[in-house]
Amino acid sequence: MxxxxxxxxxxxxxxxxxxxxxxxxxxxxxxxxxxxxxxxxxxxxxxxxxxxxxxxxxxxxxxxxxxxxxxxxxxxxxxxxxxxxxxxxxxxxxxxxxxxxxxxxxxxxxxxxxxxxxxxxxxxxxxxxxxxxxxxxxxxxxxxxxxxxxxxxxxxxxxxxxxxxxxxxxxxxAWLNEGLAVECEGQKWTMDGLREFDPWHNPARRNQLAEVLQRNEQTPLRELLRISAGHVVGGTSRGIAAYYGQVWMLQRFLSAGQDGKYAAEYQRMIDAIGSQDLDALAQAGAISGGGSISPGEGLFRAFFAEDLDTIETEYVDFMKNYALGGKRPGDDKPWWEKLGE
The missing domain is CATH 3.40.30.160 (Collagenase ColT, N-terminal domain)
Incomplete structure (x- = not known):
């Protein structure tokens, strides 16, 4: 974490x-x-x-x-x-x-x-x-x-x-490490054992995130890219829920949001783990962004557009559509209307 x-x-x-x-x-x-x-x-x-x-x-x-x-x-x-x-x-x-x-x-x-x-x-x-x-x-x-x-x-x-x-x-x-780890929580079981992993399936995280969004207490994107779990452990339960829910949704947004707008670069970033020097990429991203930029934001900027304000608006809308509206990308109705289909 x-x-x-x-x-x-x-x-x-x-x-x-x-x-x-x-x-x-x-x-x-x-x-x-x-x-x-x-x-x-x-x-x-x-x-x-x-x-x-x-x-x-x-x-x-x-x-x-x-x-x-x-x-x-x-x-x-x-x-x-x-x-x-x-x-x-x-x-x-x-x-x-x-x-x-x-x-x-x-x-x-x-x-x-x-x-x-x-x-x-x-x-x-x-x-x-x-x-x-x-x-x-x-x-x-x-x-x-x-x-x-x-x-x-x-x-x-x-x-x-x-x-x-x-x-x-x-x-x-941390935002990438923790986000991927939360995706691994999405599991479905039968009486015979583990059936499958599904990164979308995390009802508890989704519900906690929904409460955070309803209160408009989500962490700004730049801050999310900077901090680690160590900054929220020991804080309020909503602060902890916001962090884990948001880094999870950031992976989902980058891989599937905006009709795949960021999917190719997200996969390129994932492919860099284990094959490229992430520290060097983060430093390059920080230099291109100018000013004082955290390594987490530097790596983000190395792969995605530097207009973080636009990305943040899209990202928050994505979280609300899923956590509050119950819709994954491409869904025509919320998940609760599909029960029993």
Whole structure:
């Protein structure tokens, strides 16, 4: 989650997230990513202090957990490997370096707290402020299991940060890093496990953003490009909701808004992650913009028109059409009128 008080921690604030659980066959399109089938894994016993647990090993993950519920243990390998495949689809030019992804998922809050205190004693006072969430720090991801609806989106969110930390040497600006991570929260499940990723599907974030927009409390675009999650954590719940909702919608706007006006440049920027020097691009964008410009705004200007006022007007209209009007680009009526179709 960006630059958080000068540490590498990626903290997912535990705001309740909603997952649609339903049956049916999902067709993969430019937005959705269908979950993997038949994920191979092994299960070995593991202990955390005196608590019995398991180590689940998959192609890319070492998952350590004190969860014992059989259905959850079965769901984890499939969900995590689908996350990995989705990260690779989102970031096609990021070449994994071969280091395995290490994830800890604790069944109880006190286990999560004890692990955090032992592993990160200096960071623990900050990390323990997380109520229902997780973090990624020093190349591992750690989460407390609460419910499917809260925990699995958080794991996917933190995993994206972990994936970038392990495989990308350049710093990815917070608005882009966090926006992509929130897109990974969009998941749909069935009783058999993860069904698909859909970056549009995030009812909790959408509803929180709608409240922010109704109050006209959205963060101005230039400020959004400058700040990181560290600037809002510890603030009001609406401020936190505004940040995550807006960086999520910024990805959706750039990739699909204005009839695709910015889509090509957005994809070019995504393709630059892992293949180009993002710091150099940000510096070039800052120079072209003149004055004192943050690295986040510099990278934005390197790919998109420098008339940020026009872009901001379009962006805010886009957010209102989706969060308040219920319409994705191309929709002729809001989502609630399509229920049952």
């Amino acid at each position: 960006g630059d958080r008080v000068a540490i590498k921690a990626r903290i997912a604030v535990g705001i309740a997230l909603s997952i649609a659980v339903g049956a049916g066959c999902a067709h993969q399109n430019e937005n959705r990513f269908v979950a993997l089938d038949n994920v191979a894994s092994t299960q070995d016993e593991w202990r955390f202090e005196r608590t019995r647990g398991f180590k689940l090993t998959t192609e890319h993950y070492d998952i350590y957990t004190t969860i014992e519920e059989p259905r959850l243990l079965t769901s984890l390998p499939q969900a995590m490997e689908t996350c990995y495949a989705y990260y690779q689809r989102l970031l096609p030019n990021v070449t994994p370096g071969g280091e395995r992804m290490t994830v800890y998922i604790f069944a109880k809050r006190r286990e999560w707290e004890r692990f955090t205190q032992r592993r990160f004693p200096e960071r623990a006072p900050l990390l323990l402020q997380i109520r229902n969430g997780g973090y990624s720090l020093d190349r591992i991801a750690v989460a407390q299991y609460v419910t499917h609806a809260i925990t699995f989106p958080i794991i996917a969110h933190e995993g994206l940060h972990q994936f970038l930390e392990l495989n990308v040497s350049n710093r990815v600006p």
